[in-house]
Structures are given as structure tokens and as C-alpha cells.
Amino acid sequence: MLVLSILLAGCSGGTATPTPEPLALITEAARSIRDAESFAVSIERTGAPVYIDQAGIINFLRANGHYVAPDRVQARVRVLVSGIAGDVDVIAIGNDQYYRHAILTGGQWINAEFSPGFNAEDLVRSESGLSRAMGALNDIALQGIEDIDGVAMWHLTGSAVGSEVSALTIGLIPAQDDVLVDLYIRVDNGHAERLVIVQPDTVSEEEPVPSTWTVEVYDYNGDYTVEAP
């Protein structure tokens, strides 16, 4: 019985998942993001620091939040100011933004722009947003299936024009030169779950490790709400 099971498993393993076209995978993944009613998202930066303000004081670390269609986002953004970590809570509804910080705003929400020009609908739903970013990948190659924390995912690699990535992320990823991209798409439902962007141009003598952005999109159509505070 055990031998039979192993044989059956071996047979099914050999024919289960036909290799898809990389472009078709990406198109389907982009569509699922664009059509989602909601999803959770996390963005993490490792390696060389990236400053998100003009003065070069606020160093972005990570953000966790959720998106609710068509234009609502709520996130907690962790930044380093003078080496000390702090959290800023941000809510964006259309072009309206609110934020609060325990020290800077005394924990009170204020109605002011935290990220000038940010609009969730432009980023997620429009044809010029994330969908275009994913479609603009060059030199795409399918590396195969990988197990990421117990979930089988297609692993695709490619590159993208830095300035385009920068424009699409409203300057959050301030790339100038080409960036390297690793995209992970779930085998079971075709959802893009992880995007790793490496900026080789950030390497310097002081910072030998390039800035690396890990964007994770998950819990598609989960039960989230975003309200103005």
C-alpha cells in the first residue's frame, strides 16, 4: 500500500503542473491585483538606507497595511529618524491623507499629506499603475516552482527601468538605474504574492549591500475597512 502510494505520488508529480508562459502568469497576476476588492500589503526595505524626505532624515524601513477598493489605504509606516525607530500611521482616501505619530502629533490624527501625490486608485486600479509596472518587466525568465513558507509559487526573474519603478511608486523606491526583480506568483490561484526589487546602484563603499525591497500582497478580498479618523 505504501509503495503504491509513493508510486502514485511520483506519477502525479511528473504531470501535475504544466509550465505556463511567464507573460501569461504576469498578466493574470496583475489582473487579480487590479480586480481585488481588498488586500493586505507589506513593504520592507533592507540593505542601503532610503530616505523618503527631502532633507534626508527619514529613513524608510517598512510599511504594513491594507487596501480597500477603489481608493482607500491604511498603513503603519516604520521609519528611522536619527537612528531611532518610530511608527507613523497613515490613512489615504482618494486624495485626502491623514497621519499621526506618538510624538510629532501627540498621537492625534491630523489631516495633512504624508506622501504628496499618493492616490491608491491610481496605483492599484489604473492601467498606468502596478499592472503596467508588472507588464514592463524585461528579460523575464521562469525559474520554476519554489516552496515559500509552505506555499508553492512560480518564481520569475527579470529587470525593470528604475525611473519607471520610481514614478509608479511615487518616489518610494527612488531607483534611477535598472533594478532586478524577482516575482513570486502562487501556483494555486495565480495571485502575485511577493515582489523583490534589488537596486544595484545603491551599493557604495559605506553600504556594500544594495537596497532591497520586498513587497508582499496577500489576503486578497479579505475583510478590511478603511475609514477617515
Next chain:
Amino acid sequence: MQAFARRFTANRPRTNPSPWLVLALVSLPVFIGALDLTIVSAILPEVIVELQIPLESGLDDVAWVVSGYLLAYTISMTFMGRVSDLIGRRSVYLICLGIFIIGSIWVAGADGLPADAIMSLARRMGQRPDPTAVALLSLIIGRIVQAFGGGALVPISMALVGDLFPPHRRAQPLGLIGAVDMAGWVVGHLYGGIMVQFVDWRTLFWLNVPVGLLALALTWWVLRGVRQPRAAGGFDFVGALLLGLTLAAISIGLGANTEVTADMTTFEELSTLPPYTGPLLLVAALAFALFLLVERRSSNPLIDLALFRRRNFTAGNLTSLIVGFALMIGLVSVPILINIRAEDVSQLTGAALSVGLVMSALTIPMGLAAVPGGWLSDRYGHRLPTAVGLVLAAIGFVLAGLRWFETVSYGEMALHMIMVGVGLGLTTSPTSAAVLNAAPDDRRGIAAAIDDMLRLLGMTLAASSLTTIALRRVSVLAVDRIGETVAMTQEAINIYVSITAQVIRELALLGALLCILALLPAWMLRGGRAKDFQAEYEQAQHAARPAGD
């Protein structure tokens, strides 16, 4: 061949090492375990910066690096002595030392492999925790493992004294273990503060590994020749479980702090306690009531409650509990006031040394004052030096409460801490002596352990609750001072520094109040003069002499 093997395994005659050599070798890990109790006070800011822990929402969790160790150390102290009675000192001692070494390795690499393993496990369970929170959790778990091993070494060493020395010669070795334990946590912050000038904070924990392994080999060798009596009776599992539950629930309940959620919209909400605080404190109360019930009925109780019927035993332990709490106020306030004055993270390493030095002004005089405290106790009884010490400590706290603004000099802080240290130090010998003398001869080991445990319990409760009190108070004051306007960064930081200094002054006044409160049990202490003991001893000798002698 079999006979040959038997000759060299079972019942092989062993040379008995000197009891003092055994004691010296088992004391080394006791010292390191106690050192790690306070070592983090100096290095915690470095840890906060390196692990990128947000100050406004992560400070209460960071406090668990200290209070988690204290809690596990205290819980381990309560029952590991008894476990060693039942299954043998040597094996339990070596296992606990091994646990301490494993915990040290875990702490040293907390944000590496262990954190990755926790993160991977969480993600496989569908969770996506904050990597910073996972690294901190990993650090706290490592500290708890370390403390569980380290805390056990004290009661096992004390119990070992009973195996090595006859009853009339146990006072000195018991005192030595107490002194080694105290010396460890007295110099912990200074050691941490100095070492962090040269090495990364992780190295301090890596250093425990070779020292621990050497101690493991030496104690394995030296304990081979020691008689291993096994006590009859069973282990009070229910009592140990209930006491552990009580201590954990009360610490977590008191330490329950603001949990910032996305739903909160005002600072007032930020300053409310989470909903589990009340239920946890209720669980602690119920578990403690059950513990008392179980102990009264148990034939092998973990703690002999009958001891608390003795006036000096209860009064001495109560004083120790409050002294432990007051001591922690000093230990918590100094690092915070010094670190908030650092203008940027590059100054934190220097601040660590200042923290170590100013805290030593509290702890070293405290350790040294135990000697005149004992002498005064012999001459004037337990009550007087305890009361004098508490009044002196209260004056030191009052001065800190009046003078510790953000501009106070380190010299002035040190002066006030010396007063507190000398004051609290004067109380340790008389209260310990009162507790020990109140216990029957065969219960002195457990009596000493209870006294130590209650002092540590006071420190644990203080460490967990003071962060809550301080953060809540800071948030309430921030609402008043910052209001609903957006402050400029530097202005906001200045306001917070000033508010934090104010809260520390308030904590110092709380310390003074506690010292005054401790005068009540201190006043209940009776006797203790050496000449009274001498008279009692001569009377007993006289009564024992056969008539006609």
C-alpha cells in the same frame, strides 16, 4: 571483562574534594547568572537601536527583556531546590547550567536563526508578524530560558551546602552564596556598560558560553565526589504550577501596556490598558488563593506556610519584598534619565558607561552596606538598622524626586543613589538574619531562598508595573503639553525629555513612599542582638547540663 567494567563504573571509591572547593566552583555560574540579571540595563538602548524597536509602541515589550528574566529567575528559584532534593543535586545542577548556556547562545543570536525559525513558523501558520517584534520575542524567549537555568543554580547551591557542611557550619557558606549572587547583579550594569564600549552587546552573551562550558566541566568533575542524598516524598507539582501561574499572571497583568491599534484615534485611547489586564490579575489572585489552599494540605509543600506564623519571618520577608520594589525604581530610573539625554544614537555607547557608573553608585554601596548592617544588627537588633536604612533610602529618593530634572548632573544623581544604596543595603543583613533566625535549623535553607525570592519578586513586580505606570503617565502628560497641534520635531523631543524627567521624579517619590511603608513591617522585627543570642545559648547549655555538674 564485565567485572572489570563494573569496577570502574559503579561504586568506584572517589576522593572527596574540599567542600569549599566545591562551593567555589558552583558559585562561578551563580555569579554569571546573577550578572546577567542586570547586565541588560546598560545595553538595552543599544538593543533597541539595533533591533529597530519603535520607542512609542515597543518600550513596554522591551521591558520584558528585563522582567522576563527576573520572572523566570524567581519562578525557577522557588522549586528547583526541591527538584534537586528528589533527583539529585549533580544532575539537576548540570542540566540547569546547560539550560543557562543554551539560553545565552539563543540570546546572543536572537535576531538570527531563532528569529528566522519563529518567523517561518508564524508564516506557515498564516501569520505575518512584524520582523522587529519577532526578533524581540526571540530575545525575550532566550532571556527566559537563560534565567530558568540561572535562577535554579542559587537554590541548588544553597541545598548543596546542606550536603557539604554540618548544620553548625552552614551559615558562612550560605552567606557566601548569597554574597556571590548579590555581587553578580551589583556589578552587572557596570560590566555591561564597560564591555559595550569595546564589543557588540551580543558578545556579552557569547562570552557566557566558554565560561559556562568550563564551569560545566569543573562542576561535573567536582560534584562526582559529593554525596548525593535523595529526599523521600514527592514533588508538589500543583503548588509549583499555581505559584508559577500566579507570578506570571501578575507580572503580565501589571506589565500590560498600551497596545497601539489602528482603530485608536486619540492619545487618551492610547493610554488605556488592554482588556486582559483585569482578568489576568483576577487569575493571579485566584491562583494564589488556590496555592495557599494546596500548600496547607500538601504533605510535601513547596513553601512551608507555617513559617509565616513566625513574626520575624513574615516581617523580614515583607520588608525584603518592598525593598526589592524600591530598589528597582532606582535601577529603572537611572538608565532612562541618562539615555533620554543622548542627542543621537552615536552617544548611546558612552551613555551605557555613564549608566553603569551611576547605577553602581546605587548597587555597590548597597552590597557594601550589608556589612555594617549586619554589625549594627548584632549590636542593636534587627529593627534599628533596618529602620535607619529605610529612612536614609527615603531621603535619597526624595532628593531625586526634587532634583532630577533633565539637566541634573551625573555626580548629583550618583550622590542620591549612594544614599538610596546605603539605605537599602543596611536593611539586607538584618532582614535576612531575622528571617533565618526565625526558621528552625532544618528549614534555614528554604527560609533563605524565600527571602531572596521575595526580594526578587519585588523587583519583578516593579519592573513589569513601573514601565506601565511610567508610559501611561508620559502619555497623559503629553496630551496636556502637546495637545492637538503638530509639534516641530525638536520641540516635540524636548517636551518628551522634560515629561520623562518629570515622570522619573514622580517614580522617585513613589520609592520614598515605599521605603516609609516598609517601616511598618520593619517595626515589627524583634530581637537580633548578639548578646541576647549568647545569653539564650548559655541558658540552653546550662539547661542541658546534667544536674550536679
